[in-house]
Amino acid sequence: MGWLLLSVLTLSLSIAMASDSTAMLDLAKAINPVANLGWTGSDPCNWKNVDCTNGRVTAIRLPGQNLKGTLPSSINSLSMLSILTLQGNSLSGPLPSFSGMSSLQTLYLDGNQFSSIPGDFFRGLTSLQNVSLDDNPFEQWLLPSDLASADGLVLFSASNASIGGSIPEYFGGLQSLESIRLSYNNLTGGLPASFDKSSLKNLWLNNQRGPMLSGSIMVLGNMTFLTQVWLQTNGFSGSIPDLSGCKSLFDLQLRDNALTGLVPSSLMELQSLMNVSLRNNKLQGPYPQFKDGIKVDNGKLNDFCRYDPGVPCDDRVMVLLEIAAGFGYPAAVADAWSDNDPCSNWLYVTCDPQKKNITVLNFANAKLSGTISPSIGKLSSLRSLILSNNNLTGKIPDVLASMPNLQSVDVENNDLFGEVPNFRKEVTLKTDGNPLLGTTPAPGRGGSGSGSSGGSNSTTPSGMPTTSSITGSGSPTGVIVGVAVGLAVLMLIGVGVIYCVRKKRHQKFRRVQNPPSLLNGGSVPSDLQSIKVELSSLNGNGNASEQHSRASSGPHMGEAAGGSMVISIQVLRLVTNNFSEENILGKGGFGVVYKGELHDGTKIAVKRMEAGVMGKGMNEFQAEIGVLTKVRHRHLVALLGYCVEGNERLLVYEYMPQGTLGQHLFDYAQNGYPPLSWKQRLTIALDVARGVEYLHSLAQKSFIHRDLKPSNVLLGDDMRAKVSDFGLVKLAPDGKYSVETRLAGTFGYLAPEYAVTGRVTTKVDVFAFGVILMELITGRRALDESQPEDSMHLVTWFRRVIANKEKIGKVIDPVIDLDEETYKSICTVAELAGHCTAREPHQRPDMGHAVNVLSPLVQQWKPTSTEDEDCFGIDLDMPLAQVLKRWQANEGTSTMTLMEETSNASIPPKPYAENFLSKDGR
Numbered sequence: 001m002g003w004l005l006l007s008v009l010t011l012s013l014s015i016a017m018a019s020d021s022t023a024m025l026d027l028a029k030a031i032n033p034v035a036n037l038g039w040t041g042s043d044p045c046n047w048k049n050v051d052c053t054n055g056r057v058t059a060i061r062l063p064g065q066n067l068k069g070t071l072p073s074s075i076n077s078l079s080m081l082s083i084l085t086l087q088g089n090s091l092s093g094p095l096p097s098f099s100g101m102s103s104l105q106t107l108y109l110d111g112n113q114f115s116s117i118p119g120d121f122f123r124g125l126t127s128l129q130n131v132s133l134d135d136n137p138f139e140q141w142l143l144p145s146d147l148a149s150a151d152g153l154v155l156f157s158a159s160n161a162s163i164g165g166s167i168p169e170y171f172g173g174l175q176s177l178e179s180i181r182l183s184y185n186n187l188t189g190g191l192p193a194s195f196d197k198s199s200l201k202n203l204w205l206n207n208q209r210g211p212m213l214s215g216s217i218m219v220l221g222n223m224t225f226l227t228q229v230w231l232q233t234n235g236f237s238g239s240i241p242d243l244s245g246c247k248s249l250f251d252l253q254l255r256d257n258a259l260t261g262l263v264p265s266s267l268m269e270l271q272s273l274m275n276v277s278l279r280n281n282k283l284q285g286p287y288p289q290f291k292d293g294i295k296v297d298n299g300k301l302n303d304f305c306r307y308d309p310g311v312p313c314d315d316r317v318m319v320l321l322e323i324a325a326g327f328g329y330p331a332a333v334a335d336a337w338s339d340n341d342p343c344s345n346w347l348y349v350t351c352d353p354q355k356k357n358i359t360v361l362n363f364a365n366a367k368l369s370g371t372i373s374p375s376i377g378k379l380s381s382l383r384s385l386i387l388s389n390n391n392l393t394g395k396i397p398d399v400l401a402s403m404p405n406l407q408s409v410d411v412e413n414n415d416l417f418g419e420v421p422n423f424r425k426e427v428t429l430k431t432d433g434n435p436l437l438g439t440t441p442a443p444g445r446g447g448s449g450s451g452s453s454g455g456s457n458s459t460t461p462s463g464m465p466t467t468s469s470i471t472g473s474g475s476p477t478g479v480i481v482g483v484a485v486g487l488a489v490l491m492l493i494g495v496g497v498i499y500c501v502r503k504k505r506h507q508k509f510r511r512v513q514n515p516p517s518l519l520n521g522g523s524v525p526s527d528l529q530s531i532k533v534e535l536s537s538l539n540g541n542g543n544a545s546e547q548h549s550r551a552s553s554g555p556h557m558g559e560a561a562g563g564s565m566v567i568s569i570q571v572l573r574l575v576t577n578n579f580s581e582e583n584i585l586g587k588g589g590f591g592v593v594y595k596g597e598l599h600d601g602t603k604i605a606v607k608r609m610e611a612g613v614m615g616k617g618m619n620e621f622q623a624e625i626g627v628l629t630k631v632r633h634r635h636l637v638a639l640l641g642y643c644v645e646g647n648e649r650l651l652v653y654e655y656m657p658q659g660t661l662g663q664h665l666f667d668y669a670q671n672g673y674p675p676l677s678w679k680q681r682l683t684i685a686l687d688v689a690r691g692v693e694y695l696h697s698l699a700q701k702s703f704i705h706r707d708l709k710p711s712n713v714l715l716g717d718d719m720r721a722k723v724s725d726f727g728l729v730k731l732a733p734d735g736k737y738s739v740e741t742r743l744a745g746t747f748g749y750l751a752p753e754y755a756v757t758g759r760v761t762t763k764v765d766v767f768a769f770g771v772i773l774m775e776l777i778t779g780r781r782a783l784d785e786s787q788p789e790d791s792m793h794l795v796t797w798f799r800r801v802i803a804n805k806e807k808i809g810k811v812i813d814p815v816i817d818l819d820e821e822t823y824k825s826i827c828t829v830a831e832l833a834g835h836c837t838a839r840e841p842h843q844r845p846d847m848g849h850a851v852n853v854l855s856p857l858v859q860q861w862k863p864t865s866t867e868d869e870d871c872f873g874i875d876l877d878m879p880l881a882q883v884l885k886r887w888q889a890n891e892g893t894s895t896m897t898l899m900e901e902t903s904n905a906s907i908p909p910k911p912y913a914e915n916f917l918s919k920d921g922r
């Protein structure tokens with residue numbers, strides 16, 4: 001029997017040895033060059049760099065041998081192999097499955113050219129300890145659940161290895177795991193909660209590509225073995241945890257994330273720390289001061305109250321940050337609160353006129369979660385606290401009831417619970433929409449304050465109803481808010497209506513001083529109520545002939561813009577539903593455009609500039625925008641007003657219900673629009689030409705748009721066009737919106753001389769207009785990368801094709817209904833388009849010429865026009881010079897002070913007729 005067993009064992013060993021030999025021979029065949037490896041003879045156990053035990057292959061060590069070739073699929077029959085190190089070669093092709101190599105402990109395949117990794121690669125690799133797969137051009141793959149059974153895993157390193165998906169929870173359960181190195185992958189999601197049980201020392205997750213890692217990093221606080229943490233260049237948010245338990249942490253890289261809140265003092269005091277980076281987050285509070293000798297990269301680009309290490313922030317700042325802590329330091333709050341003076345127009349915060357004491361906190365619709373901090377009680381000057389329409393939970397802190405100046409509290413539509421504190425009778429309290437308010441907190445729910453009992457959400461402890469109906473006669477807030485909103489609405493309606501007022505006088509907005517009674521009066525809690533704007537309708541002599549009180553705005557409204565229209569961020573928040581996503585109309589190079597809706601349904605468009613997009617300081621911005629608000633024409637989208645508060649720069653435009661020309665010309669099918677007829681296209685072309693001609697003729701040295709393109713041609717419900725965004729490019733700082741930047745984005749519209757030299761004349765707009773004409777004719781974008789290379793650039797292709805008149809048909813948009821008359825009209829416009837896009841600026845016509853060519857074509861379809869009515873005293877049939885004179889007379893003195901030519905403000909503009917006649921001899 002013993003003999004038989006021995007025979008079987010011997011036989012199976014020989015079979016295994018034979019299969020090892022086969023696998024090794026396969027390997028020797030698949031990789032090259034093998035000549036210098038010392039792999040000679042038939043027994044692999046005699047080969048160099050190969051170890052055997054009892055005739056079985058246990059280790060293959062071939063790092064950095066310049067090997068090419070692939071790994072054969074028979075490699076997984078090396079069932080005793082415990083070490084395979086092939087790093088730093090040029091091995092390629094798909095990795096075979098290593099499934100079943102249950103002895104494999106060390107596997108180094110990094111720095112090769114392997115193209116993919118099979119799904120069952122790690123199946124049964126239960127002995128794995130050290131794995132490195134970094135720097136291979138794999139197809140994207142996910143970390144498989146098979147790895148969970150490698151419970152002796154110490155190092156898992158696969159940076160730059162195309163790993164997608166999230167970090168698996170099982171990593172936290174692998175008790176031996178010390179190092180996870182997964183930088184430069186495509187990982188998403190958050191840090192696994194299971195990490196708090198791990199013994200991880202080394203965590204490299206930096207620079208994820210694509211959507212990146214995100215969420216909180218709080219779990220780090222429980223990972224007490226950590227020595228090195230690289231989380232830089234991801235999307236982590238929330239605050240930095242208390243890392244005082246991480247006694248061995250020496251390297252902490254957190255830069256380039258979206259972390260908020262204070263830098264914990266425990267971090268600055270951490271003895272082990274040698275190297276830390278916090279740059280480019282949204283960190284707040286005092287600028288951190290680390291011990292001497294620590295390598296720190298705090299850098300700028302955070303929201304610290306000031307940038308002097310260790311210098312404390314203003315007390316008010318610290319209180320507000322405690323309040324923000326209750327909400328979990330939301331990013332929007334961090335963005336809005338970034339200096340040391342909360343009374344310098346911080347969002348959500350209103351102060352008294354002396355700009356010292358905080359009087360209003362208004363967080364309505366701010367998407368807040370978390371709890372209401374009792375620190376609010378420290379703001380003894382607070383009159384109004386608005387927290388409505390958020391997801392706040394917990395209790396209303398009792399301390400609020402003892403705030404001496406508090407007059408109104410609105411916590412409607414949250415998820416609060418517990419007893420409502422016993423507020424003074426005079427306090428207007430709104431608590432509707434909190435179904436659990438008045439109940440005992442459910443187990444496990446946080447809360448800020450003591451326990452609670454009894455009551456219902458419809459009554460306060462004092463027996464008063466807590467609904468909005470509580471705003472009785474003794475409590476003016478609701479009425480005032482209502483009046484203020486009404487006033488705001490009226491003001492904005494006035495603004496919206498202004499452009500079609502058919503009176504022959506010009507209206508303009510002017511600020512009046514804040515009535516002292518309102519500013520100082522104890523009964524008005526919000527800046528919405530504290531300021532009035534006067535809409536004065538001026539008569540021809542510039543005297544105010546009538547006044548309508550209009551609500552809104554903040555104490556920062558300045559006269560810098562000479563009577564221009566300043567609107568406060570609170571009003572803009574109100575009308576855009578707190579800049580909600582549903583209100584987004586689109587996004588451009590300067591920021592996001594939101595739709596705003598007034599109570600009566602009147603709509604506006606609010607362009608909220610991205611921070612830093614406007615290079616100009618506040619005064620310069622106001623001065624230039626102030627000018628732009630005065631440029632009014634039927635074919636220019638009116639800039640109705642603006643807002644400059646803190647870092648916020650917003651522009652308010654009239655709303656154009658049919659969106660952009662681009663949406664109707666190129667994306668009509670996706671948007672559910674019918675294609676534009678030729679007649680509509682022609683009308684739009686003429687509208688644009690008139691708008692731009694008007695700009696060009698405003699001052700002697702002209703006012704140049706510089707960014708004419710279909711997304712800046714907006715349409716009304718009648719499909720008539722207006723040009724928008726004139727003057728914006730000039731406002732941007734050099735880098736952000738430079739010729740170079742724009743070359744990449746809107747290359748197709750840039751005149752060659754502008755692209756090459758940056759030289760700007762009106763002919764730059766004429767060129768861009770020519771491109772728009774080509775787009776109207778062809779239905780093709782200025783730059784269309786889906787086209788073959790020779791027709792990708794519209795101008796080049798179009799000019800080449802129409803050089804042969806017979807071929808014009810080739811360029812016409814196939815969706816245009818073509819009859820003879822249309823064809824002729826298109827030929828004329830095609831010729832004009834060619835003319836406008838002439839290489840040399842001096843060969844291009846003036847915009848006036850374009851108007852003259854296009855208007856008879858439009859008339860052809862519309863012999864009796866009813867559109868030439870007067871608007872702002874501008875009659876389009878009247879020669880421009882005359883129009884301008886009249887307009888100037890109406891406007892008073894400053895209105896012709898245009899951006900390009902402030903010093904020549906009083907020089908009359910060059911009449912269109914003169915331009916045209918001198919060129920064309922007509």
Ligand code: ATP
Pocket residue numbers: 585586587588589590591592593605607637653654655656657659660707711712714724725
């Ligand atoms: P650029 O920043 O170069 O002007 P753009 O025109 O594409 O590029 P925005 O001007 O910011 O970008 O406008 C973004 C989008 O918002 C537009 O494409 C349009 O759909 C919408 N939009 C802008 N202004 C208005 C408006 N007054 N009325 C209606 N929609 C508007």
Ligand code: MG
Pocket residue numbers: 588711712724725
């Ligand atoms: Mg635009």
